[in-house]
Amino acid sequence: MAFQPSKLGTKEHWDKVYEEELANFKEIGDEGEIWFGEESVDKMVEWTEENLPPSDDLSILEIGSGNGTLLFALAEAGYSQKVLSGIDYSPDAVNLSQAIAATREMNTIQFNVCNFLAEDTPTLPKMAGSTLEAWDLLLDKGTYDAIGLGVKDDEGKSPAAKYPARAARLMKPGGFFLITSCNFTEDELKTAFSACDTGLQYHSRIQHPTFSYGGKSGSIVSTVAFQKKSQIQM
Template sequence: MSAELQPSKLGTKEHWDHVYAEELTNFEEIGHEGEIWFGEESVEKMVGWSLEHAAPSLNPAVLEVGSGNGTLLFALAEAGYDQKLLLGIDYSGDAVKLAVNIAATRNAAEVTFSICDFLTDDPLLLPGMQSNDTPGAWDLILDKGTYDAIALGQKDGDGQSPATRYPGRLTRLLKTGGIFLITSCNFTEDELKSNFITEETGLIYHSRIQHPTFSFGGRSGSIVSSVAFQKPL
């Protein structure tokens, strides 16, 4: 890891189970869909990037890691992506329940959501995917804040963050030629490159999304960073 983040409750499953239990109750009672992580603009920018680099006409199989309430995948479905090829995974059961319930109100019932711990479990295969494609079954993998949360988890006995296991898991699931797009608020673009472009992953830099910048103390930067990496052919 190129940045030392201290563990916090945001890196615990207990925290997210509590968050999504509350959001599920709110949706059932008043129809509120919950928080959009990083806001609607980040969703729009990730969808716009996807349309340019992994167009719906290519029928990409898309996996979102830590899909929460499903906002990003619903936006992809609205943009023309085949719902049957969209899978969102989350380790919180109530997050999955929330996304499924919202999908039923958004004409997006064919988007699949599944309970899965990305660091330990392989996502399920969608209908039509060949078992011999496993584990490299995905054309496009998306992450909007999940890597950030994992990086805030408790360190192991060797002082390693659980996020150190993320790049290897990711590479294992990408198809050859597949692309990973991540949006982060805890890591800069350079830090993301350092963490994901390694000898272990073999990933290469693909592209980036430009976010609004700010200046402070003579330096400029963005509140969030979005970078795409590719598994070479």
Template sequence: MASTELPPSELGTKDHWDNVYEREVANFEETGDEGEIWFGEDSVEKMADWAVENVPPSTQPFIIEVGSGNGTLLFALLDAGYDAKRLAGIDYSPDAVKLSKMIAGARGGDAISLGVCDFLSETPSSLEGQASSVGGWDLVLDKGTYDAIALGEKDEHGRSPAVGYPARISQLLKEGGHVLITSCNFTEEELKTSFATYETGLVYHSRVSHPTFSFGGHSGSSYATVAFQKPSPP
């Protein structure tokens, strides 16, 4: 399914996520509950394991998560040995960033850069040691953000706000850098169609296997995790 074929949903609105994270900030302040883990802990572990294998901490990579929510994936990378000063998360919901900063303080991850940024219209800030955030990231992570953007209101031409997202992701990457995306709305093949294009310059790199289910003689998984790479020049 192309991103333009998904009907708009409340899940694609900023108001929805502002309300979600306002509640989760209140819950954290009251009970210490860190909030929902989008796609569950297994998806976080699998994405962190892929990063360790393909973009290991020893290479001192700069890593950013687009739509970082409560920061769970970034904290998993911190636990896996990545340098907190080279990790960043952005979200367009101020309360999402507030929550992630509160959790970071409790987990000893204060050095992770967490900031408010509407990725479709704004450029994330660079980190210390980066010449620029554009073309300066070794790994870009997305866990459900492309899904949410694809559920946003279409423009007057019927185009989803997700149409330009893959190209913007590519602009962040260094040559040789990777993007790792987990989606519940799109299959692996659909992600390949959207991300591995002439416009983005990205190529398919690998996939992460998830538990499968069978129904009506067909088998599949409830979500897909796919990696793409921005090739270095020959």
């Protein structure tokens, strides 16, 4: 689906959101919005436990980690904090996630300010050197949606067009990308991410409650997993 750019696709918007959420957290301890609700967090954690059970050998990166809810839930489910990393381009999102982490004794989870579309992703301490082809699992909950609402370039391309290839280059061969979206359907996600130049292929999906409207049925959110091919298939 083609979206008109909206304020949700701007850094100014997210800076303002997290400035307010950080102030609220400091004042009343409110950790902020859980995008798509607790159920989507639980389902993404369950998928991860089934497909990549906790191990110190893992490396997991959330793209656009916001207040850090998903990474905290993984740590609570038994994943070592040392394997968990979040990036967000909004500095106050990172300040908020670090402030929440401090109250939960989860300071070893790494949170960094990073524009996923434009900068190199910081590595975990255990990853010597490059972040390319280095991650076992990339997570996205609402970030591709936000990026899809960004201003189009002169050729009319959304900033989201760059996203699949940038994600794929960070993933280990055999690694996974698990995304939850409300703006893109499962089929749209499959078309965007399993294009041949990314080396990604559809792996599985998470079932969400469905609704029916006007004779059509669908889910409010879609969660789809992709896997990077282990080797080039001719």
